Amino acid sequence: MDLFEITINLIKIAVIFLLMVQMVPLLVWVERRGSAFIQNRFGPNRIGPLGLVQNLADLVKFLCKEDFLGHKGRKGFFYAAPVLSLIPAALAFGAIPLSTPIKVEAFHWLGQSWGPYIFHFQSFVMGIGIVFVLGVSSLAVYSLLLAGWSSGSKFSLYGALRASAQAISYELALSLSIVGVILLFNTFSFSEMVTAQTGPLSFHFFGEVVTISFLPNWGIFYQPLGAILLFVALFAEANRLPFDLPEAEAELVAGYHTEYSGVKIIMFYMGEYGHMLVASALMVTFYFGGYTFWPFLTPEKINLFLSSLSPTWNSVLTAFILHGVFMFKLLFFLWIFIWVRWTLPRFRYDQLMDLGWKTLLPWALVNTVITGICVFLFA
């Protein structure tokens, strides 16, 4: 590690974090305009073109709000909770590969020779990527619990308790539905998983290799049940409607963030949208080929297409094109999150628990067992 590599890596970490944070105003805008579109309204359309500057006006409003804490609140925890809500999403998003690694050849600069480098298109590389993401995002409950408890308000506490019960119940189904994909691709690492999904759909079937040349080798074709279970569980983990019981505004005022205002509530929003981003990124990486789009946009084909460039620039451009592919898929899933929010009504609490424990969990177990048997027989 020399100075160049350290600098680039630090910049990379900052940029990926800012990418996540800067998606939030965009998503809020899409959410408002999208909900208006679905409900046959106009939505915010007065400030700026298409109402795009509305969020800036809202930000000014949030910054001018009074910083308020009820007299039964616990100050330290009350201030820590919004910050804590941002950390798990940021850490989890940083561990997901957003594109192919950039390979930089050795070059001369400032009268010094700099060795060849490989920069991964993610904040940090974890050998146990999936377990890390699961573990870190399971810590998000603490911020909700702390927020609800330290507010010193009954509605907040109810919201927090609901949130933690929901998160713990759906975490089981979430982890179990991922086991199928792990068994299938035989790896914990995200990039190996993406590499395995580049190419035509081909699998072993009683000793013969079956290849379906017009379909990509995506996880969704092997694990349709696992994909549905994971998507539902991710909705619940992100506290999005139809699973937004922690902040059900008709029953609990605003749930765990009833007492929050100003910048602190923005941080909660960032945490929530960050979870949506992580959830969409997981869906894309596990089931929809990650940052590749076989047969058109694979690393090899783009490398070949750009072969007139120098290897370094070739690698940089390839990475950014594939990053565009990833972002396109990511935005598609984010749109589904918003679409579902404005389509389905909220569950009742017992329905929520029934769905988690009596439907998702048994089906996830079935999926795991069947995948295990199939992998054992056919691989």
Add this chain to the structure above:
Amino acid sequence: MEILFIFFSALVLYGGLVTVFHRDLVVSALHLAGSMLALAGLFFILGAHFIAGVQVVVYAGAVMVLFVMVVMLFDLKKEDSVLFSKGLWPKIASLFFLIGLIAGILPLSLHLFQPLAAQVIEPTSTKELSRLLFTKYVLAFEVLGVLLLLIAVGVAVLCRSQKNVTTS
């Protein structure tokens, strides 16, 4: 690595001490969670990445969340003063218990402080771990599973409301 080890060990010890000595139960529970996270860090620098991940998922992410949730749900301020500061006998009993624990642990842990032969730390692969779990340690693994099942059944029995119990 050494600095990281000292940092995480200090965190584990600090979290444990605050857990025991702090009067506020929520603060105690949160420090226990922090201690679990630091322990995951220790596993991580030892190369056991998978165990570190599982430590975070299971202990910090699920078990401690339940602890914190229950502590927040019941306002224990009155009960704990009744339970823990009344009378001399609980203090004497816990003192003897502590002495017994130390007397039990000391002979077992004395030889731990001799330096081991230098070992190359390699990241333990998950495959190796699972192979050991399902071959060499399969009995312990299964017994642990039975123990957890027993606990679940026991909790269900204890929590059943007394009205429904038919006395024959």
